[in-house]
Amino acid sequence: MTDFTRRRFLAAFTGTGLSAFAGCATPFSRGGRGPSPPIGEGDQDSDETFNPPTYTPPEPTPLPDPDVKRTLRATAATITLGPNATSQSWVYDGQYVGPELRVSEGDIVEVALQNDLPAVTTTHWHGIPLQNAMDGVPYVTQDPVTRGSSFTYTFRAEPPGTYFYHSHVGLQLDRGLLGPLIIEEDDPHIDYDREFTVIFDDYLNQPPEPLSDDGRDGMGGMGGMMGSDVRPPYTGLLADGRLPSNPRTLDVAEGERIRFRFVNAASATEFRTRLAGHQMTVSHVDGRPVDPVPVDEFVFGPGERYDAVVELTNPGAWQLRAAAVKGDESPARLDVRYGGHDGTPQAPDWGGRRLQYHDLHARDKISVSGSPDRVYDLTLSRAGRSYTWLIDGQAYPNAEPLDIREGEHVRFRLRNHSPVTHPMHLHGHFFRVGDALMDTIRVPGHMGQVSLDFRADNPGNWLFHCHNLYHLESGMARVIRYV
Numbered sequence: 319m320t321d322f323t324r325r326r327f328l329a330a331f332t333g334t335g336l337s338a339f340a341g342c343a344t345p346f347s348r349g350g351r352g353p354s355p356p357i358g359e360g361d362q363d364s365d366e367t368f369n370p371p372t373y374t375p376p377e378p379t380p381l382p383d384p385d386v387k388r389t390l391r392a393t394a395a396t397i398t399l400g401p402n403a404t405s406q407s408w409v410y411d412g413q414y415v416g417p418e419l420r421v422s423e424g425d426i427v428e429v430a431l432q433n434d435l436p437a438v439t440t441t442h443w444h445g446i447p448l449q450n451a452m453d454g455v456p457y458v459t460q461d462p463v464t465r466g467s468s469f470t471y472t473f474r475a476e477p478p479g480t481y482f483y484h485s486h487v488g489l490q491l492d493r494g495l496l497g498p499l500i501i502e503e504d505d506p507h508i509d510y511d512r513e514f515t516v517i518f519d520d521y522l523n524q525p526p527e528p529l530s531d532d533g534r535d536g537m538g539g540m541g542g543m544m545g546s547d548v549r550p551p552y553t554g555l556l557a558d559g560r561l562p563s564n565p566r567t568l569d570v571a572e573g574e575r576i577r578f579r580f581v582n583a584a585s586a587t588e589f590r591t592r593l594a595g596h597q598m599t600v601s602h603v604d605g606r607p608v609d610p611v612p613v614d615e616f617v618f619g620p621g622e623r624y625d626a627v628v629e630l631t632n633p634g635a636w637q638l639r640a641a642a643v644k645g646d647e648s649p650a651r652l653d654v655r656y657g658g659h660d661g662t663p664q665a666p667d668w669g670g671r672r673l674q675y676h677d678l679h680a681r682d683k684i685s686v687s688g689s690p691d692r693v694y695d696l697t698l699s700r701a702g703r704s705y706t707w708l709i710d711g712q713a714y715p716n717a718e719p720l721d722i723r724e725g726e727h728v729r730f731r732l733r734n735h736s737p738v739t740h741p742m743h744l745h746g747h748f749f750r751v752g753d754a755l756m757d758t759i760r761v762p763g764h765m766g767q768v769s770l771d772f773r774a775d776n777p778g779n780w781l782f783h784c785h786n787l788y789h790l791e792s793g794m795a796r797v798i799r800y801v
């Protein structure tokens with residue numbers, strides 16, 4: 319057992335981890351690795367002798383024979399992002415973005431993950447409320463899959479919607495181990511002629527490493543209220559695996575209605591998204607159908623998905639752009655070109671009506687209303703001068719589980735004491751915020767507050783965490799435990 323793996327294992331299961339990793343990693347920009355990496359460093363490591371976890375997920379209820387069988391091979395590969403832009407990375411099936419898995423509502427899906435990486439891995443099916451043992455969280459729902467071995471995930475494809483799958487080990491998501499997962503609905507509430515899935519990502523031309531604060535921005539003190547966040551040194555922002563210098567073009571015809579399925583698969587980037595020359599009508603959030611909302615632009619954070627229908631009524635050549643809310647890279651870009659319009663695509667002007675969460679009204683039946691059975695008040699903050707992110711003062715893995723009971727109506731009241739947005743993601747459940755259902759919500763910085771409610775209807779141990787991968791790796795997670 320390497321020193322790292324032993325330490326991480328101990329951190330995960332005996333609660334000795336905090337002192338091991340708080341504040342002692344080296345800064346990302348120096349390219350070094352700290353002496354005591356947090357849970358993320360599993361992606362550097364191939365140790366296969368860890369002890370079994372103390373938690374065993376509920377035995378999965380057997381499902382019928384699969385309707386769809388796939389193999390996903392996690393492997394090192396050379397990926398191409400544009401002319402003269404190739405990169406060595408870790409991806410699924412040798413391609414970045416990974417292959418789109420497209421299934422029908424209700425299908426039984428069986429995916430064999432084959433690990434050909436030089437490291438352990440898992441695959442998480444982001445947003446799908448599947449059985450706990452299939453959730454793909456290392457040390458929480460399963461042992462990580464060792465080199466050369468495989469793990470078969472089986473789940474029922476429901477509810478329909480726009481999802482994605484990704485590695486849940488360490489910082490592997492930021493290497494490119496991700497792909498879209500579309501569950502087609504039998505009876506959509508919107509009309510459209512064609513659809514396109516669009517994956518936005520931030521691109522790092524080097525292996526990711528945990529972040530730490532090297533003092534450049536004077537962070538620290540005041541419980542993390544001061545200063546700004548550190549961000550990995552991204553090379554660029556990508557739409558469907560392409561740099562903006564090499565955009566994908568959608569050839570369209572006047573009069574068509576296009577459904578876009580937008581996925582924010584970035585590790586540390588909120589995107590502001592807009593198509594020049596057109597409004598978008600938002601129809602789904604995190605896969606859940608909403609009453610259609612016409613907007614000019616929307617912002618979404620890591621882990622969120624938005625579907626929007628665009629009516630093509632303005633012939634020309636147009637850019638769809640996704641710009642980092644905080645970050646100075648060129649916006650990710652996709653071109654929409656009507657037949658016969660060969661000119662340079664026009665970039666959007668920002669402004670106009672931007673989608674707000676309170677615009678969203680779920681069309682699904684919402685299973686929680688009235689007074690909750692259990693309430694957790696949870697602050698989101700940074701620990702002093704170290705690059706450690708906390709949920710209610712505790713840094714995972716040295717953090718207490720949040721206990722709930724099956725059948726309860728649970729409420730989390732989140733209050734963000736830090737200056738940065740945290741996209742908080744709950745595994746295994748959709749939650750209600752206002753009149754909408756979702757699985758990931760941005761909690762704004764500077765004392766932003768969100769109250770989310772869910773029904774405890776999926777027994778197991780589930781991760782609740784910030785989907786900024788660097789915050790997650792620096793402690794911003796809790797296990798939700800059914801007791």
Ligand SMILES: [Cu+2]
Pocket residue numbers: 707739740741784785786789790794
């Ligand atoms: Cu965060």
